[in-house]
Amino acid sequence: MMAAALGPPEVIAQLENAAKVLMAPPSMVNNEQRQHAEHIFLSFRKSKSPFAVCKHILETSKVDYVLFQAATAIMEAVVREWILLEKGSIESLRTFLLTYVLQRPNLQKYVREQILLAVAVIVKRGSLDKSIDCKSIFHEVSQLISSGNPTVQTLACSILTALLSEFSSSSKTSNIGLSMEFHGNCKRVFQEEDLRQIFMLTVEVLQEFSRRENLNAQMSSVFQRYLALANQVLSWNFLPPNLGRHYIAMFESSQNVLLKPTESWRETLLDSRVMELFFTVHRKIREDSDMAQDSLQCLAQLASLHGPIFPDEGSQVDYLAHFIEGLLNTINGIEIEDSEAVGISSIISNLITVFPRNVLTAIPSELFSSFVNCLTHLTCSFGRSAALEEVLDKDDMVYMEAYDKLLESWLTLVQDDKHFHKGFFTQHAVQVFNSYIQCHLAAPDGTRNLTANGVASREEEEISELQEDDRDQFSDQLASVGMLGRIAAEHCIPLLTSLLEERVTRLHGQLQRHQQQLLASPGSSTVDNKMLDDLYEDIHWLILVTGYLLADDTQGETPLIPPEIMEYSIKHSSEVDINTTLQILGSPGEKASSIPGYNRTDSVIRLLSAILRVSEVESRAIRADLTHLLSPQMGKDIVWFLKRWAKTYLLVDEKLYDQISLPFSTAFGADTEGSQWIIGYLLQKVISNLSVWSSEQDLANDTVQLLVTLVERRERANLVIQCENWWNLAKQFASRSPPLNFLSSPVQRTLMKALVLGGFAHMDTETKQQYWTEVLQPLQQRFLRVINQENFQQMCQQEEVKQEITATLEALCGIAEATQIDNVAILFNFLMDFLTNCIGLMEVYKNTPETVNLIIEVFVEVAHKQICYLGESKAMNLYEACLTLLQVYSKNNLGRQRIDVTAEEEQYQDLLLIMELLTNLLSKEFIDFSDTDEVFRGHEPGQAANRSVSAADVVLYGVNLILPLMSQDLLKLVFDMLVLQKHNTEMTTAAGEAFYTLVCLHQAEYSELVETLLSSQQDPVIYQRLADAFNKLTASSTPPTLDRKQKMAFLKSLEEFMANVGGLLCVK
């Protein structure tokens, strides 16, 4: 428009002026001027057939920004007017642009890249209708490369890089208004032929450079660019031929791409010279840390080669053998640079993860042994360097990252017991295990906190509560080391035992000395804690490793005793004296070595009893009033370990094993004195911790978790409730007196959960009655007493009343958490009484958000834990209660303004909780055990087969209730997300459900949005396709109602809709 109205010189003048405004400092121009200038460029880029004018600009203007805009205008116009343009003129335009760049070596980088991008876009658009041939481009590029002129070669590299980015993935491609389908098709065509062409050209350049002796700075920079290009090619995310349209976006977003080329790459990549070239290149440049990153990344990609490129297993074996040879030649005998560590470990990790075991074992056995030796050596050495990094507190922990990768590779490698003979990895495992332990122990046994020259460094830093515990932060490392410890159990278990036993003795001695000092001079509190801290830290790591070695961390499943441990114990059981073993176990207060015959005990039990000895030293120190000298961290480690151990070993279900070790079944089996003793011991520990450590939240939390473990399985609970202590604990907690009421609310909740779980142990009716009278009834009585007071309304804000209410609500959450399939009937009835009263509380505390939130939370928990077990009428009760809650909530909150200045998420805590509640209710739709289960039989006769009310109905009704509390823009948001944006397919269902609800609620607005969307389509074909699709989408559910069947139909249509038009609308 503008181009037509003005002559080229005027256009240039206008654009140059606008560019001046845009580039001016903010103080020189006002906002309006700036916007006007922006508008000039925007309309310029939209002008019809701007080619002649753009060429003119490129040839005459001296303003870089204007040149950049001209290139952009060409790029956009070519795509826009493609069908109208003659192929010849497109071809000449492309030639013009290339020549232009070639003749102007001094162009600004951003201008040059933009022009090359325009070229790439032209090539890409042309590749679809085969009107433009890539071949000619490659011919030109190879001529540029062979020129030998570094500047020209750099330009050639830029051209190739631009092409590669443009074709590579939809996230890197330019916005040229074409559909995902188009981008996907272009990519497939490109990766078959042209990409390989680029790779060959690159390889040639690299070969050339790797042969040269001395590279000057300029040549090395060219070298580096081509190496980066090679890396880009090898990291290409090959698009599989038959990937559905809407999966493309998801596929493209995957990180960590492994090299899986199509068959056509066979000759190129299986040529052993290619692999050799990259090893050679790396050897040549490895001291240049930037280039080494690229060369190692290329090798790591080659190490991940898999897929149809290998015609048979033999070729895969050859490739792998060759690769490992190259790798060993490259790294053996050199001192590895810091910058190489991560790259090398990625290579190894890829080899081990990608190549199947049978291929790995098929390479020459000597070569394989060297490879494993090398892996062992590197693991130990990276581990030591990682420890040094920690001491120096480096920001960039390259060795830690490399160490993590290698340990993970070990885990993959040793978990296979089919392809390697037993004991194959034992010696390696011993080495890696030893070095791990060594790095984590203080001198003289270990090297912890020693700098490279052997100087100890120690800092007392402030640690915030947000800092992750080592057992979580290093869980992957510990899992690998634990696994290695298992396969070398013969070495590792006795090692851990002796290290622990020795430290227990020292700790005991240290604490005694401190006590004597305190007794001698009560005032002197300045004791040097270094010795103690070192011991605590040693014990900390030894317990963590032992925990990971002896047992797995499972969630929801029954953890089994690891087979290696079982076998180890069985293997030695004939040499073991059971009575001495039991004696060692049962006397944690005595030194193990003071027990006669202590060396003929079961090693696994002795390791456990070493930790019990740590625990005993702790308990004694507490009794001696030395709590302030103890480490809460160690306390945590102890109960964490005991929980993990108890879950796996205590009262094992013998049916789950082929064979059980005799020492195990004698010491911790059903109906043994050993198990009764140990349960008593653990319970005592829990009770002591809860009173001594109530001020250490994490420790208290780990402690109640141990308690839950003791009662969550019926077999253990049966023994627990026989302990006098248990009943005392229950009474004490019900009375809400110190020290238990000092515990933090999550801990109190979990304690309540444990107490409820314990109530379902096997007891006679009378005892059971008595138990519930102790545990649950006080809760109900206290609660009713408070809320039924005549002046409750007036005193509800008094602190002690509020505290009472809060404690009750917390306890209710805990009770709900204790729900299991066989107690749901009782717990549900108990909780329902409360829920009704809670709704009343909503009214009373409507101006006290923290209480309101807690009330909603009770509902959330009940729905979460119980809805799946409830039959029709019980579910109805719960639905009704929830809806009443929402009604009250909605009534109280309509129009309320949130002016709280606290963090956003906290402000909307109530809404979040309500969404959670609705989600939990909705889960009834897909997790429902009520029909197949007998929990409510007898409670609920005549269960109807077809439900009259579904969870979805309730939820939709609930959404309706709270929706006015949110903005109506939600519909637009969901709609946008589903239809117009690249999205994750996992979200389709969730978004779809929300979408449907919103469509139901705001039908008019929905139609309007569809209209707007349709009217924005100019292409009649696309318009028709879209209109059809929208009609189909709602056809199955017209008029849309909140009915489950219709909703399901809608979701199905939506899926089809997404497949049909998703790619079309998702324009990039």
Added chain:
Amino acid sequence: MQCSALRKNGFVVLKGRPCKIVEMSTSKTGKHGHAKVHLVGIDIFTGKKYEDICPSTHNMDVPNIKRNDYQLICIQDGYLSLLTETGEVREDLKLPEGELGKEIEGKYNAGEDVQ
């Protein structure tokens, strides 16, 4: 009360002033150190912010706070007339200064219920 048993939104005496706890976090010195509690409270009368850090086993004073809701009847000469639950009228309280006072006055003039 033991420091660790305090709760956010609860009350505590910080530097001699009764405060509502708005922030509570814990930390420790060294991996094997004992927990310390970091408290941030707002003075319930002056709105001033107070902070304190103490061992989590420490005992803290908790103020005895009583909250009463009154129905506003009218505003006269900068004083409020308030209806207590027992039906008596209390007239000894000033209209608060600042934002809160303006808000109360605004609502009162608009004829809304004010408690």
